Amino acid sequence: MATHRSRPLWSRVMRSCRLPGFRSSWPRGPLGARHLSQEKQATETHFGFETVSEEEKGGKVYHVFESVAKKYDVMNDMMSLGIHRVWKDLLLSKMHPFPGTQLLDVAGGTGDIAFRFLNYVHAQHKGKQKRQLRAQQNLSWEEIAKKYQSEEDPLGGSRVVVCDINKEMLKIGKQKARAQGHKAGLAWVLGDAEELPFDDDKFDVYTIAFGIRNVTHIDQALQEAHRVLKPGGRFLCLEFSQVNNPLISRLYDLYSFQVIPVLGEVVAGDWKSYQYLVESIRQFPSQEEFKEMIEDAGFEKVTYESLTSGIVAIHSGFKL
Numbered sequence: 571m572a573t574h575r576s577r578p579l580w581s582r583v584m585r586s587c588r589l590p591g592f593r594s595s596w597p598r599g600p601l602g603a604r605h606l607s608q609e610k611q612a613t614e615t616h617f618g619f620e621t622v623s624e625e626e627k628g629g630k631v632y633h634v635f636e637s638v639a640k641k642y643d644v645m646n647d648m649m650s651l652g653i654h655r656v657w658k659d660l661l662l663s664k665m666h667p668f669p670g671t672q673l674l675d676v677a678g679g680t681g682d683i684a685f686r687f688l689n690y691v692h693a694q695h696k697g698k699q700k701r702q703l704r705a706q707q708n709l710s711w712e713e714i715a716k717k718y719q720s721e722e723d724p725l726g727g728s729r730v731v732v733c734d735i736n737k738e739m740l741k742i743g744k745q746k747a748r749a750q751g752h753k754a755g756l757a758w759v760l761g762d763a764e765e766l767p768f769d770d771d772k773f774d775v776y777t778i779a780f781g782i783r784n785v786t787h788i789d790q791a792l793q794e795a796h797r798v799l800k801p802g803g804r805f806l807c808l809e810f811s812q813v814n815n816p817l818i819s820r821l822y823d824l825y826s827f828q829v830i831p832v833l834g835e836v837v838a839g840d841w842k843s844y845q846y847l848v849e850s851i852r853q854f855p856s857q858e859e860f861k862e863m864i865e866d867a868g869f870e871k872v873t874y875e876s877l878t879s880g881i882v883a884i885h886s887g888f889k890l
């Protein structure tokens with residue numbers, strides 16, 4: 571079977587040499603590459619509103635999530651007044667996993683998407699079991715109890731792999747998994763979205779929630795998503811997007827720049843990481859631009875849904 575090492579040679583060589591032209595037109599934010607010289611295009615990018623070298627960015631992003639890991643979940647509930655939970659639930663209902671789904675959750679951090687997936691497939695499997703038992707009306711209650719006990723896989727064959735580049739985020743995720751009683755069907759892998767440590771054609775669904783904005787080469791991460799998905803597999807991305815209503819946009823800016831970093835400082839003792847959060851949101855492409863990037867990576871039937879006036883969007887695409 572082909573492995574992740576089997577990426578075309580030109581791709582590997584151009585990537586390691588950082589030749590101009592390898593990158594797509596991204597980044598295109600206010601301080602993005604389109605304002606830079608041809609030579610600098612291959613080496614400079616943005617970290618929030620700051621211009622940094624591509625080599626520097628990964629380390630800076632790593633430091634942000636290492637720093638916020640312990641307060642990450644509480645901060646999300648506070649900053650979003652719990653709304654991020656609704657967005658994540660919507661991602662799961664859009665996915666509507668079938669029994670036996672193999673999910674890869676990239677930039678999975680503290681496991682929010684993975685735990686939702688496990689709860690979803692568990693409930694789905696239980697429901698299916700109940701329906702089957704109801705259909706077998708002639709069974710005695712002892713036989714029904716026996717059938718329940720002999721059930722070996724309560725997830726019906728579904729599995730999720732959480733992959734994240736940050737050890738601290740994964741550590742918190744594993745602690746949460748233990749506390750919530752998740753063990754079966756869950757694996758944690760340290761890895762980079764730009765160079766996934768998985769074989770080709772391995773997963774039915776690839777998710778990335780609030781992760782892709784932090785990746786240095788978004789085009790590379792999208793190509794990797796395409797590579798590891800099975801033919802017919804689905805890409806789903808939940809990410810901050812563009813608010814189009816001018817009034818809401820004004821309020822949103824006020825809240826983002828005046829409140830979020832203050833909350834970051836008060837709750838997590840970390841102004842800078844939350845300043846990076848709001849700045850990185852402004853650097854991310856619009857719904858339509860991101861849709862094009864997903865198509866460029868080879869996905870088909872690409873669609874998106876804007877949620878909460880476009881504060882976030884869910885993009886979907888298929889490897890056909």
Ligand SMILES: COc1cc(O)cc(C/C=C(\C)CC/C=C(\C)CC/C=C(\C)CC/C=C(\C)CC/C=C(\C)CC/C=C(\C)CC/C=C(\C)CC/C=C(\C)CC/C=C(\C)CCC=C(C)C)c1O
Pocket residue numbers: 634635638642645646647649650651653654780818821822824825826828829830843844846847848851878879881
């Ligand atoms: C370091 O990197 C990160 C760290 C992290 O912890 C998380 C992430 C990734 C993010 C997530 C996993 C998602 C969860 C996190 C967030 C949603 C935080 C980011 C928040 C924003 C960019 C702002 C938008 C927030 C929301 C839509 C949540 C709801 C909040 C409100 C409705 C605001 C209510 C607050 C107040 C009333 C307090 C007083 C506010 C002011 C004085 C400022 C003025 C503000 C307003 C008048 C209202 C604000 C209005 C809006 C936000 C727009 C309203 C929208 C609609 C009506 C649709 C990570 O990468």
Ligand SMILES: C[S@@+](CC[C@H](N)C(=O)[O-])C[C@H]1O[C@@H](n2cnc3c(N)ncnc32)[C@H](O)[C@@H]1O
Pocket residue numbers: 631635676677678679680681682683733734735736739761762763764778779780781784785786
């Ligand atoms: C805002 S958190 C999102 C966590 C989780 N998906 C959620 O929705 O709560 C962003 C995550 O992206 C991870 N990340 C950043 N760059 C990455 C990369 N190149 N490869 C894999 N993960 C990365 C960070 O370590 C962090 O855990």
